Amino acid sequence: MAKLDPEDLIEFTAAAAAATLTTSRKFIRNYNYYKQQAGQPEIIFKSDLLLLCHNIRLDLFGLQNLLEDETKHRSPFVVTLASQINDAFEELHRKILFFEPDQIERIIPMVDRQRQFWGHYTDEQFYSKQLSSDIEHSVSSDILNIQSLIQKLPESATL
Numbered sequence: 001m002a003k004l005d006p007e008d009l010i011e012f013t014a015a016a017a018a019a020t021l022t023t024s025r026k027f028i029r030n031y032n033y034y035k036q037q038a039g040q041p042e043i044i045f046k047s048d049l050l051l052l053c054h055n056i057r058l059d060l061f062g063l064q065n066l067l068e069d070e071t072k073h074r075s076p077f078v079v080t081l082a083s084q085i086n087d088a089f090e091e092l093h094r095k096i097l098f099f100e101p102d103q104i105e106r107i108i109p110m111v112d113r114q115r116q117f118w119g120h121y122t123d124e125q126f127y128s129k130q131l132s133s134d135i136e137h138s139v140s141s142d143i144l145n146i147q148s149l150i151q152k153l154p155e156s157a158t159l
Contacts, residue, residue, distance in 0.1 A: 044098040082121035098157040
């Protein structure tokens with residue numbers, strides 16, 4: 001039987017915990033999405049979209065802190081945070097489509113650009129030294145612009 005080094009055991013345990021957390025969050029999101037009753041209108045509130053943006057910003061901050069610490073750069077939680085950011089952009093995209101096209105025409109390209117970028121979070125090359133710079137400049141800029149444009153939306157939308 002193979003012996004695991006204590007440091008490897010800690011990383012393995014953290015990776016298992018991170019995978020469980022990520023999967024659980026996706027199950028919760030999917031359950032909430034699909035539990036909608038047929039024929040019942042779904043209402044999306046601007047405050048929900050702003051909360052999603054706030055959570056993305058928090059996850060970006062956490063991810064950037066992990067990336068800047070060499071001892072934590074290989075942490076499985078780096079991938080967990082990137083997965084959460086990816087999922088949040090996917091959810092933001094789905095929910096923003098409830099609003100009228102002329103109200104979201106400037107938001108959608110930025111959200112789509114971020115969805116495409118974060119869609120590569122499972123690629124090992126995604127976590128290069130450039131990621132921290134990308135987060136600091138283009139990603140942070142986009143999320144601030146998205147938030148600003150969401151502020152101008154009506155209070156709610158119904159499909």
